[in-house]
Amino acid sequence: MIELTHISKVYDGPNKVTALKDISLSIKEGEIFGVIGQSGAGKSTLIRCINMLERPTSGSVLVDGVEMTKLDGNALREQRKNIGMIFQHFNLLSSRTVYENVAFPLELQGMSKDEIRQRILPILDIVKLSDRLDNYPSQLSGGQKQRVGIARALASNPKVLLCDEATSALDPQTTKSILELLKDINEKLKLTIVLITHEMQVIKEICDRVAVIEGGIIIEEGPVLDVFTAPKEKTTREFVGSIISHKLPEEAWRHLNVQKEWHDGLCPLIRLNFTGDVTDEPIVAGMIRRFGLDVSILFGGVDYIQDTSFGHLIIVLNGSRESAEQAVAYLEGLPIKSEVIGYVAANH
Numbered sequence: 228m229i230e231l232t233h234i235s236k237v238y239d240g241p242n243k244v245t246a247l248k249d250i251s252l253s254i255k256e257g258e259i260f261g262v263i264g265q266s267g268a269g270k271s272t273l274i275r276c277i278n279m280l281e282r283p284t285s286g287s288v289l290v291d292g293v294e295m296t297k298l299d300g301n302a303l304r305e306q307r308k309n310i311g312m313i314f315q316h317f318n319l320l321s322s323r324t325v326y327e328n329v330a331f332p333l334e335l336q337g338m339s340k341d342e343i344r345q346r347i348l349p350i351l352d353i354v355k356l357s358d359r360l361d362n363y364p365s366q367l368s369g370g371q372k373q374r375v376g377i378a379r380a381l382a383s384n385p386k387v388l389l390c391d392e393a394t395s396a397l398d399p400q401t402t403k404s405i406l407e408l409l410k411d412i413n414e415k416l417k418l419t420i421v422l423i424t425h426e427m428q429v430i431k432e433i434c435d436r437v438a439v440i441e442g443g444i445i446i447e448e449g450p451v452l453d454v455f456t457a458p459k460e461k462t463t464r465e466f467v468g469s470i471i472s473h474k475l476p477e478e479a480w481r482h483l484n485v486q487k488e489w490h491d492g493l494c495p496l497i498r499l500n501f502t503g504d505v506t507d508e509p510i511v512a513g514m515i516r517r518f519g520l521d522v523s524i525l526f527g528g529v530d531y532i533q534d535t536s537f538g539h540l541i542i543v544l545n546g547s548r549e550s551a552e553q554a555v556a557y558l559e560g561l562p563i564k565s566e567v568i569g570y571v572a573a574n575h
């Protein structure tokens with residue numbers, strides 16, 4: 228649905244800023260694609276290059292088969308009907324009511340009052356604002372304002388919805404309800420959604436795939452579950468770590484006195500990462516039974532991404548070196564990710 232090929236963006240001026248460097252991304256029809264990055268990474272520039280609010284300095288932008296960089300004037304306005312957008316600060320017109328805000332883009336297109344009414348009443352129903360049509364933005368909560376923003380973006384029946392930090396000004400509970408609404412319209416209206424955020428929680432809640440942007444470069448990309456369970460880059464690990472800790476707390480780590488080499492009397496300290504059905508299997512019980520080991524669980528947790536469970540455990544295999552070696556080999560043969568992270572004294 229959206230193909231970005233070798234996109235670069237340089238902001239000219241006294242201080243030249245290269246905001247995007249050679250970005251290529253392919254976003255499929257009907258998916259929710261997230262782009263995460265820290266402040267200044269280039270997220271807004273990237274999303275604004277999709278609908279030509281910013282023109283890329285070089286590269287190609289295809290939306291629904293149309294080369295956006297070649298359009299301007301009427302042709303661009305026409306194609307933009309296919310691409311709705313919502314913003315962090317909602318960008319509503321304060322002198323217009325909820326109804327009038329949502330009607331505004333259709334009025335600009337010259338649609339008749341009746342047509343507008345027919346078009347937007349069902350949308351206002353979807354975003355649950357039917358009882359607020361005559362309110363002004365100042366009479367609404369942040370979450371309600373964003374619902375108006377979403378309704379306005381949907382008014383021209385777009386195929387794509389771009390969300391620039393759409394929940395960053397909202398509290399966690401309201402964020403959740405807006406994300407649920409976005410998921411709902413993605414499913415009901417088969418809308419392709421691109422959202423940018425600096426919050427990993429947002430990615431975790433609703434995205435199918437995610438790209439991590441840093442310094443104008445996509446440093447990592449993949450299905451959300453893969454990126455969460457096996458982040459490759461340092462920045463990605465920090466984002467994942469911001470909501471899921473895969474690490475022993477610092478204090479526990481010091482207390483353990485972890486060694487790099489397997490000396491006599493030490494036992495392996497192992498991190499297990501597991502995804503999906505495996506999570507329910509009695510891996511630890513299996514090791515105790517098979518190898519006669521005493522397994523201590525030091526740290527762990529299970530989390531869910533869109534109904535798939537994934538978890539991690541940090542364990543010590545207490546027992547003879549021979550049994551522990553067999554158990555490590557056994558773990559390597561299982562469909563889970565295991566890693567010996569060091570060696571510690573027995574019986575932790």
Ligand SMILES: Nc1ncnc2c1ncn2[C@@H]1O[C@H](COP(=O)(O)OP(=O)(O)OP(=O)(O)O)[C@@H](O)[C@H]1O
Binds near residue numbers: 244245266269271
């Ligand atoms: N209109 C502009 N003129 C010049 N430089 C700009 C312009 N817009 C953005 N930049 C610069 O481009 C870089 C990327 O900015 P961008 O707004 O895309 O980042 P962002 O990831 O959206 O950040 P934030 O999370 O703070 O919104 C920054 O260095 C920024 O200063």
Ligand SMILES: [Mg+2]
Binds near residue numbers: 270271272392
């Ligand atoms: Mg931004």
